[in-house]
Structures are given as C-alpha cells and as structure tokens.
Amino acid sequence: MGKRIYLNAFDMNTVGHQSPGLWSHPEDQSERYRDLDYWVELARLLEKGKFDGIFLADVLGFYDVHNGSKNAAVEQAVQAPANDPLLLISAMANATEHLGFGLTYSLTYEQPYMLARRFSTLDHLTKGRIAWNIVSSYLESAAKNFGLEGQIPHDKRYDIADEFLDVTYKLWEGSWEDDAVVRDKERKVYTDPSKVHDINHEGEFFKVPGAHLCEPSPQRTPVLYQAGASPRGREFAAKHAECVFTAGPTANIVKKGVADLRERTKNHGRNPEDVIVYTVFTPIVGKTEEEAQKKYEEIKSYVSYEGALALLSGWTGIDFSGYDPDQTLEYIESNAIQSAVEVFTKADPNHKWTVRELATFVGIGGRGPVAVGSPEQIADQLEYWVEETGVDGFNLAYTLAPGSFEDFVELVIPILQERGLVQTDYEEGTYREKLYGKGQNHLKESHPGFAYKNLYQQVKGV
C-alpha cells in the first residue's frame, strides 16, 4: 500500500464555487445551495465515498475589484450570492457519522470569545468532527462593510491572527479543567467552579478577562486548517495548522511550497509530517478517456471569461479590466492573496501567463490543475501529484455539482481503494483521531496550543 491519500470535497455555500459560469450548465445543481436537503444528500454521498471531510470555503464580500464594480461577480454568480456555511453543519452532521466538517471563519471580523464558543458548540453537536479553516480575509469589500476604512495590511492581519489564536487556545485548552464538569445530581453540582478558570488575557489586540462559556468538547480545539501561502502566511501555518491547503498550477510549484512549509514546521519544533498538506485538484472523469474529453470540451464552453476575471481580480487584488487579454502578468505587491499573484508570476520563471490564459485556467477549478481522463487515469494523476509534490491529499473542486462528486465516488474511489491509497472504512472517533490515529483527540504536545493545557491550573498550584 502506498501513502494514504486524504480527500476533502471543496465547496462553498454558494453557486458555482471555483468554476465561474458552470452554474449555467444544464447538469449543474449548485443553485440548490439554498436547500438543506442538497447539503444533506451531499454529505451522505461523501460519506459513502469515505471522504475524510467536506471543506466549506467562505468570503464576506463581493468580488468587486474587476472593473471597480461588483457587477460581473453578481451577474455571473462568482462566489455570490454566498450564504453562511456554519448553519449547514448541524444538519449534515446529523445525517452522517464520520465525515469531517472544515468550516471557514474569518477572524478579522470576529472576536475570539465568540468564535471559540461557536466552534465548541459545533464540536459538541458533531461529536468532535469540526475543523476551523483559519482565514483573515482578502476582500476590500468585506472590510468596508465591517466598518473599516479598508483592509488591515496583509502581514498585520497575521499578527492579529497570532494573538487571536492565543486567546482561543486559552479558552479551549486552559479555561476548563478536564474534570470540572461533574453533573452530580445528588449533590446538585453541575460544575466545580474551582476548576473553571478566567483566562485574564490582555494583549495588543484583544482583552478577554473571563472564562470560556462552553464546557470542554470532544476535541477542545477544533482541527485547525490554514491556507496562508505568502512567506508570512506559511510562517503562521507552520506554527498553528494541522491541515494546510495549497493551490498551484504545476506539480513543481506545489512541491516548492510544500518543502518550504515542512521546513518552517520543523523550525517551530513540530514534526513536519504532523502537518497534512492538501492541494486543490479538479478531476473531470468519464467512463473512458473519450467520454471525459467530451465532457471537458462541453464544460469549457460554459466557463465565463468575465466571471473568471472577476474571481482572479478578487484573489489577486489586481483589476484585469484594463489589461489586453494577450498581455502577460507581472508580479505586483498586493494586499489580497499575495501567493495568488506569485504562483502565476515568480514561481515559474519559464512561464509567463497572459490574462486570457489565466482566465481560461482559473475558469475551471480555480488555481489548481484540471485532470481529464478515465477513472484509472485520474487515479494515476492523483498518485503522481502525491509522489511528485509531497502533498498528503487533495481538496477536490467540482465542475458540476453534485455530479463531479458522484462521478468521483462511483468511478475513482473504488480504484483508489483497490490500490490501497484511500481508506475503505473510517476509524472510530473524532476528526482529529481519524486524521492522526486513535486516542489523538487533542492537540499534539509539540503544537503551540498544547502549552495552554492546564495553564491556569498550574498557576493556581504555584
């Protein structure tokens, strides 16, 4: 058996997600995002295919950089309209037993005290199957609607994020002792108050004097996802993340990013292999290669060029409307996703991307590769990417929802299972146990959040 490949379905509570224009394809049902049954059916399908998790992305504003307007994004449904992903999870969890839920929540527009409570609640309700995709947001339009003049500068967002995480670790790990809750009906004591500690946090950005409002949940700290890819972003990921997401057009580019991340992880005193790295990948599978190619050609004809530019402009912070389609992209410092500019400029000096090429590439599945082929060919490609780049798994983007996931579960999963590359059944237990092994409900000792475990208890004992 080769190395186990981890699989996440990559989705968002919106229309079309990573493939602008494809919502208009007759087979696409992503407009059913408004319908809870749609999500419940999807969760059941993914669990049938033994996916590790569903990763729900989120943004808090319109993609309005292109042409200085939100019109293209609104018209072409470029990650808009977008509903809140959190509210889908209870229903999906109730319909499944093992699937993990990766929920994106931006910390830039949230207080740590509130966010910690949301995730503890979800960890209880999912029986320990929740993960937090830590983002600090990249859209100017979001910042303005949360009352800011504009976005907080790129690297400062990560400084704030560092302190935010410290506060949440204190709440999740340090505030309630393991045996604080006794639920003793005879003595009429639910919780021993001497075992619930105020965290007394007073930092540069946050002040949280009190105790966590929730009792300890199965995982305490949710599984931590992160996708920062700029140097500062990778530093943050190397320190905090248990699962890291990356996206790049070629194996060589992704490989460099993975090696850099693992090196940084080591520098933080963590085992580089403790970080599970996923890259974005979009499969278009047919029963035969010809069928897949036909599907691909058809899918391509539904991609929206304007929509793809709107998406790309939002990610990079660059307005492409003034560019000639044959003009090449050069590196520009940006306050949005710096790595989105970098992978298409600096990362491969031998390849200059024209705007047209970029839009065509991004139009299907965003910033990751598209693989077209028979089930065996797709399985070969996944194996190749793992071997070539050092990633541990994939965030599989869809072209048509839920058809892409149905095809994958029906056609590709059995082959991957036969090759011993993906799980044929789930481990029991929490999401963290399913990723790291039995008994691993909580953060590993080498993780910075672990230091907060029993912190206040020790202080009291001094």
Ligand SMILES: Cc1cc2nc3c(=O)[nH]c(=O)nc-3n(C[C@H](O)[C@H](O)[C@H](O)COP(=O)(O)O)c2cc1C
């Ligand atoms: C696979 C993947 C998924 C992402 N999902 C989100 C998301 O849902 N919401 C968000 O605001 N940012 C998302 N991002 C962006 C990153 O979290 C991060 O903000 C971005 O890469 C900017 O950081 P950087 O400049 O350090 O790369 C995602 C990135 C990747 C690679």
